[in-house]
Amino acid sequence: MMLASQRPAAPGSHPRIACPDPGDQRVTHQSATASATACSNMQLTKHEAHARRRRALLSTNQDTHQARNAGARRQTKARDIAHACKAMLHSLVAALGVHLPNTDHIPEPLAGKIRAGQIAAILRLTPVMMIANLLNVGTVDWLFWQSDHQVFLIAWSALTITLAVTGLRSWWRNRPLLQNDGLPRRSRSSKSIRRMIINSAVLALLWSMVPITLFAQAEPGARMFIAVLTSGMMSAGALALSTVPLAALTYTFMLALASAFALISAAEPVLVYIGVILLIYTWILAKTTTWKADMFISRLIDQAQLVKQNELIGLLLRDFEESASDWLWEIDEQGRLQHVSMRLAAMLGQPAAALQNRRFREVFCPHAGHAGTGNLQLVEDLIAKRAPFRDQVVAVTIGGIDGWWSLCGKPVFDETGAYRGYRGVGSDVTQSRRAQERIAQMARFDGLTGLPNRAHFRELLSARIAGEAATSPPALICIDLDQFKSVNDSMGHTVGDRLLVCIAGRLTDTVGDTAIVARLAGDEFAVLPSGPLREEDVVELARKVIAIISLPYQLHGKQVQIGASAGIALTGDGACSPEQLMNNADLALYTAKNEGHGQFRVFGPAIDAEVRKRRTMTEDLQAALKADEFSLHYQPVISACDNSLRGFEALLRWTHPVKGAISPADFIPVAEESGLMDEIGAWVIRTACAEAASWPRAVTLAVNLSPTQFHNAQLLNIILGALGTSGLSPRRLELEITETALLTHSTATVNTLNHLRSIGVRIALDDFGTGYASLSYLRGFPFDRIKIDQSFVRDAIERPDCAAIVKATIGLAASLGMASTAEGVETGAQFDWLRDQGCTDVQGYLFSRPRPAEDLPKMFEQGEKLFADVARKVA
Structure with a gap:
């Protein structure tokens, strides 16, 4: 019931309440409570609806994700099956001696285009192939319709016609992509190749049913038709599908096996023989197919490389025109310059407009002011003959400066074959030409x-x-x-x-x-x-x-x-x-x-004979090293003070099996020249150390080093190796070096001498005064002994100059704390005189000639008595 003071509210508006009483307030409170409850219920309902929608969305996402995973698993499984089938086919084909083209090394972008090219080549022949299939279906139906295989023919014809129509539809859809006979612009995935193989297998399966089903009960004429039909289908299909070798081989092998099965199942000798021949023919066809496929793929790869090269050439030409230092030139059929480039105009120092339509020779001839005209006349002759040329250098003088230009050019012909002029490249080769002249000068x-x-x-x-x-x-x-x-x-x-x-x-x-x-x-x-x-x-x-x-x-x-x-x-x-x-x-x-x-x-003949003699001796020395023809003799070194045996000097001897004993003065220079002295000297050091190891410990060993040995980088290792192998004490070894060997000494040789001295090896300067005598050697090298050459000792008593040299050498050695040894002592008078001058040691024929190693033990037994008796006899 409404109060009198209240008015009905307008539709769609809220009622206005004026001055309610307490009873009315209770009613209002109850209404408010009910409204709040209703609002709360509405909010709960909204939350529940939102939650339900979220759960539904999550469920949908999960289902979608699961579906995607399932699809991915199916795709992976399909790929695995496809790879397994492909591997099986590869193995089967390889077992038959047929090798498929290897495309694993081809990068994927190019591989995709090659696959597109393979499929495009098949699609171009698809209309002919499918029409032939339809005609063959009609012929088979017409020949065998009266047989008992009408149901088979209906089903087989329907499937074959459906597959043929599908192939025609595929060709029709891809017609725009088949206009280019080269490398396609679009790529194809490996799936398309697999589909092509499957389609080929299905088509081969359908045609394989013909000989299997109809051949056994067919008349001889019909049998011949089936044989001709399957053979033709095999050949035509193999050639048409050859760009995809697996498809071609699958198609060929399935038809061949079905035909061979039909022939052999007939159990007639002639047909069995024909079946075997068919298999052999199939193998030859397979080899031909794979060869053709390999050639096709190689052609596509070559085309791809050609396209890449053309793109690179285009890029280089654009870069050349923009930034190269060379310039382009062009003339028309009358020999007049056309399209004169700014660079050519700058090179000639004239405006481009002034050079336009100028004759070729008019441009170059006035500037050919030095060294003739170079190859300008040859260039003109080649242009007259319409022959291409390259790197023809012409001499030019521009602005009073001589230079050289290199020209390349080739004739230009239009589409009708008419001559339209020449185009080429020119470059300034003045700097390179001058550099070549300098190089030629330096080379000559x-x-x-x-x-x-x-x-x-x-x-x-x-x-x-x-x-x-x-x-x-x-x-x-x-x-x-x-x-x-x-x-x-x-x-x-x-x-x-x-x-x-x-x-x-x-x-x-x-x-x-x-x-x-x-x-x-x-x-x-x-x-x-x-x-x-x-x-x-x-x-x-x-x-x-x-x-x-x-x-x-x-x-x-x-x-x-x-x-x-x-x-x-x-x-x-x-x-x-x-x-x-x-x-x-x-x-x-x-x-x-x-x-x-x-x-x-x-x-003359004498020199020639000497050369031949040295050459022969070199060959004999090489043989002597291998045949062990060398030996060592030892000459004693005697103390001038007490006539005691101080040691022996090792001297090399060579006994030729035919020529007998050969003097060291003859063969040692040849060994030095031929480079054999290092090997011979190493043998001397090893042998002398080995033989001296059995001597009394007080007896020393002196070994001569040739100049080549002295500079050998392995000298230190050779000496240390000989000492280590023989067990000879380094303090018992003395190395004799001539002044000639010191002429070209180096830091390394000095270090070698210092190292040897540090372990106890003594160093002697041999033949002092006969070579390039220099007192600086005595200051710069660590010598322990000076050996006076026998040429001075022999004449010391008769010639005052020789006596003065010997006295000075003995005194010099004593002053420097070195021992002195006089070589070539042959008389007692020489021995007495040397002893009076203070010489420490002597050696020569007076005491003993060089003896072989087997004679030395007797000298050791007699000891000092032997040499003392010699000294008394000559006194």
């Missing part, structure tokens, strides 16, 4: 003296021999400087270089402008005289050259004087080639230097 001439070097001199000698052999056989003089090394070492390389330049100038002035002077090596020169010369003329020229070189030089305020030796070779001596002539001159020079400074020799 000596950089210091400007004379021809050995290589260029050989070319000149060859030309001279070829040109003058008939009229005046040329002669050759090889010259080697004497004492140049000592000047170079003592005065410095600057003085040495200046000296070589002066010598080159003197040689050139002496022999004349028509002769050829060359520098062959560091201090070796060659002269090739010109004109008809007799041997006497060449000899006189050699004397003149030696005399001119030997005159003093004023270098940096100092007077320098050296000498020269020469070797002469004539073509009449049997030398007919540059190598022989230079070799003969070198041999003559070697002989001259061995005979002293300032000498010359002409190559």
Whole structure:
């Protein structure tokens, strides 16, 4: 019931309550409570609905995730099955001797395009293949409709026609992609290849049912039709599907096996034979198919590489036009410049518009102001012949500056084959041309003296021999400087270089402008005289050259004087080639230097015989090392104070099985020259240490070191190895080194001597005064003994100068705390005189000749008595 003061509320608006009484307030409170309860219930309902929707969404997501996982598992399983089938097919095919193309090395982007190309090649033949299938289906149905296989024919025809129509539809959909016969732009996945294999297998299965079902009950004519049909289907299908070899092989093998089964099941000998022949034919067809597939894939790979190269060429051309230092040129069929580039205009120093339609020769000819025109005429001839050319260098002068341009070009023809001009590239090769000229100069001439070097001199000698052999056989003089090394070492390389330049100038002035002077090596020169010369003329020229070189030089305020030796070779001596002539001159020079400074020799039979003798001796020395023909003899070293045995010097001996005993003076120089002395010297050290180990402990061993041994990097290891193997005490070993060996010493050799001395090995300076005597050796090397050469000892009593040298050497050794040994003592008077001068030790024939190792025990038994008796007899 409504109060009188209240008015009905307007629809859609809230009622307004005015002045309620307490009873009305209770009613209002109850209504508010009910409203709150209703609101609370509504909120709960909303929360429950939201929760239900969330649970439903989660359930849906879970179902979707599970479905995706299930799909992924199915796909993985399908892939595994496909890979297994593929592996099985590969194994089966490989077992038959058919090898499929290997595409595993092809990267995936390219592999996808290759797969697309394989499928596209099949799709292009699909219309013909499917129409042939439809015609064959109709023919089979027409021939066998009257048989008892109508149900089979209906079902088989329906399936085959459906598959053929599906193939035609696929071809129709992909027609736009089949226009390009090259590498497709789109890729295909491996699934498409698998689908192609499956489709081929299904089609082969359908056609395999024909011989299996119809052949056995067919008439002879129908059998022949089935045989021809299956053979044709096999051949055509294999060729059409050959781009996908697995599809082709699957199709071929299934048809072949079905046909062979039908033939063999007939149990007729002829048909069985035909079945076997069919299998062999199938194998040949499979080999052909895989070969064709391999060729197809290789062609696609080549096309891909060609596309990549074309893209790269295009990129390079764009980069070339934008930033290269070269320039493009183009002429029309009349030889006029077209499309003149800004770079070409800049190179010619003219505006591009002014060069447009200018003739090719007009552009280059006015600038060909130096060195002729280079290959400009050749370029014009090639253009006239429409022949391509490259790297043709033309000489140009632009702005008064000489230069060289390299031109490349090829003719341009339009689509009708008409000649339209030339296009090419030009480049400025001035810097490279000048660099090539400098390199050629350096390769042919000596950089210091400007004379021809050995290589260029050989070319000149060859030309001279070829040109003058008939009229005046040329002669050759090889010259080697004497004492140049000592000047170079003592005065410095600057003085040495200046000296070589002066010598080159003197040689050139002496022999004349028509002769050829060359520098062959560091201090070796060659002269090739010109004109008809007799041997006497060449000899006189050699004397003149030696005399001119030997005159003093004023270098940096100092007077320098050296000498020269020469070797002469004539073509009449049997030398007919540059190598022989230079070799003969070198041999003559070697002989001259061995005979002293300032000498010359002409190559002749005597020198040739000596060379042959050394060559034979070298071969004999090599054989002697292998045959153990060497032995050691020992000469005693006696104390001059008490006549006691101090030790022995090991001396090398060689007994040739045919020639007998050969003097060390003959074979040791040959061993040094041939490089065999290191091996022989190592044998001497090992053998001497091994034999000396059994001597009395007070007896020492002296071993000579040759110059090559002294500089051998393995010398220290050889000596330490010999001492360790033999057990000989290092304090009992003494190494004798000549002054010649010290000429080219190094820090390493000094370190070797110091190391040997540190372990007790003694070092002796042998043949003192006979070589390049220098007191600096005694200061710079750790010597324990000086050995006086026998040439001074032998004449010491008769010649005062020799006596003075021996006295000075003995006194020098005593002053430096070194022992002294006199070699070659043969008389008692010499022995007494040496003892009176204070010489510590002597050796020579007076006491004993060198003895073999087996004679030494007797000397040890007699001991001091033997040598004391000798001393008393001569006293």
